[in-house]
Amino acid sequence: MDLISTYANGVSELTRFSHAEEQPPLVVDVIVNPHAGFFKSQGVVSRQIRELEKKLADLRERAPRRKVEINRVHYTEHPGHARLITEDLVDSEGTSDSGMDHLLIGCGGDGTSNEICTALVHADAAILERLKLLRLPLGTGNDVADAHTFSEAYDLILGGQHAEKTGALRVSAAGSPPRYSFNIASIGLDAYIAALTNRFKRIIPGDAYKSLVDLGSLFYEQKVKPLPMDIIIHGDAGETRLDALVPSMVVMGISGGRTYGGHLPVLPRDDNVCVVARMGLLAKVRNKKLFYLGRHGELPEVKFYRAGRVDVDYTGGIPMQLDGEVVWLTARDFPVRIELLSPRIKVLRH
Numbered sequence: 166m167d168l169i170s171t172y173a174n175g176v177s178e179l180t181r182f183s184h185a186e187e188q189p190p191l192v193v194d195v196i197v198n199p200h201a202g203f204f205k206s207q208g209v210v211s212r213q214i215r216e217l218e219k220k221l222a223d224l225r226e227r228a229p230r231r232k233v234e235i236n237r238v239h240y241t242e243h244p245g246h247a248r249l250i251t252e253d254l255v256d257s258e259g260t261s262d263s264g265m266d267h268l269l270i271g272c273g274g275d276g277t278s279n280e281i282c283t284a285l286v287h288a289d290a291a292i293l294e295r296l297k298l299l300r301l302p303l304g305t306g307n308d309v310a311d312a313h314t315f316s317e318a319y320d321l322i323l324g325g326q327h328a329e330k331t332g333a334l335r336v337s338a339a340g341s342p343p344r345y346s347f348n349i350a351s352i353g354l355d356a357y358i359a360a361l362t363n364r365f366k367r368i369i370p371g372d373a374y375k376s377l378v379d380l381g382s383l384f385y386e387q388k389v390k391p392l393p394m395d396i397i398i399h400g401d402a403g404e405t406r407l408d409a410l411v412p413s414m415v416v417m418g419i420s421g422g423r424t425y426g427g428h429l430p431v432l433p434r435d436d437n438v439c440v441v442a443r444m445g446l447l448a449k450v451r452n453k454k455l456f457y458l459g460r461h462g463e464l465p466e467v468k469f470y471r472a473g474r475v476d477v478d479y480t481g482g483i484p485m486q487l488d489g490e491v492v493w494l495t496a497r498d499f500p501v502r503i504e505l506l507s508p509r510i511k512v513l514r515h
Contacts, residue, residue: 185212191266194254195238196247198273201303211477245275251284258292267296279488282347285510286333297328299513308425309348311512317473321513330508332419338498346487349425351505356484360491393482399474413441417475417503430459436469474504
């Protein structure tokens with residue numbers, strides 16, 4: 166059995182051990198993206214497998230207290246496959262009515278997590294009440310992972326499996342089906358940086374691609390040629406209009422305190438919207454560190470808001486990213502509406 170199979174089956178095996186005594190039976194499905202950033206390094210995989218085997222050896226000394234049925238380990242074969250797998254699982258759950266709880270473990274990056282959650286956000290409420298999700302940190306960014314380390318993930322699986330409902334952003338563009346984000350949706354410079362990152366990390370080993378991304382981001386103005394943008398922010402206190410603003414970026418999260426791009430604190434406070442006005446090249450270079458530290462609120466070009474909806478109108482082309490996946494918008498896609506949905510998907514929490 167290859168290392169990926171060993172890892173996925175081992176993670177499934179962990180769920181056979183629970184401290185809970187009087188709980189309904191649990192069925193487990195694991196969705197693995199074998200092309201996630203974690204799996205690209207065989208050395209990292211080998212070390213993690215050894216750690217997993219050690220934990221399993223310790224756990225086998227305990228008697229299982231809950232009936233657990235490992236349904237399947239599913240491997241994705243192409244972009245969008247994780248969503249299709251999840252939709253099939255939801256359909257099966259809807260027809261079975263087995264009385265079991267269902268734990269879905271996502272083994273991939275933010276893109277894989279987005280696909281799984283996009284399928285779940287359309288599911289019937291009764292099914293979502295029986296289903297819990299755990300997103301393991303196996304990608305490059307891992308900003309939507311429910312655990313930042315494998316130790317945290319094991320604790321979540323083996324504990325009482327407390328779950329909290331997480332929110333979502335629905336992004337509606339003119340003439341297109343809605344898209345969803347489960348962390349952050351943004352338009353502008355940061356989406357362009359995400360596009361460069363996705364492109365370079367496929368062809369450059371290790372972290373060397375980051376230097377090229379930093380260099381490439383300096384040419385954002387020449388590539389995108391940003392134009393004035395009309396923004397309406399629908400907050401608790403009413404509307405805030407930003408007319409004819411030439412932005413560096415417009416960011417909205419499912420809450421405040423969100424990170425992206427590998428845990429960069431883009432929304433470091435309770436506010437869930439950040440608008441950054443156009444900055445010159447020297448200003449970008451000079452202030453880049455403030456964005457890395459979550460101190461960009463000190464800059465006059467940066468404003469934070471708390472809102473349930475943001476409307477954007479624009480007359481040109483510009484990139485948008487949803488949980489790290491990039492879409493290039495054209496003038497025909499506008500206006501774009503980004504709105505916060507009520508929490509529906511249950512994810513494991515400490």
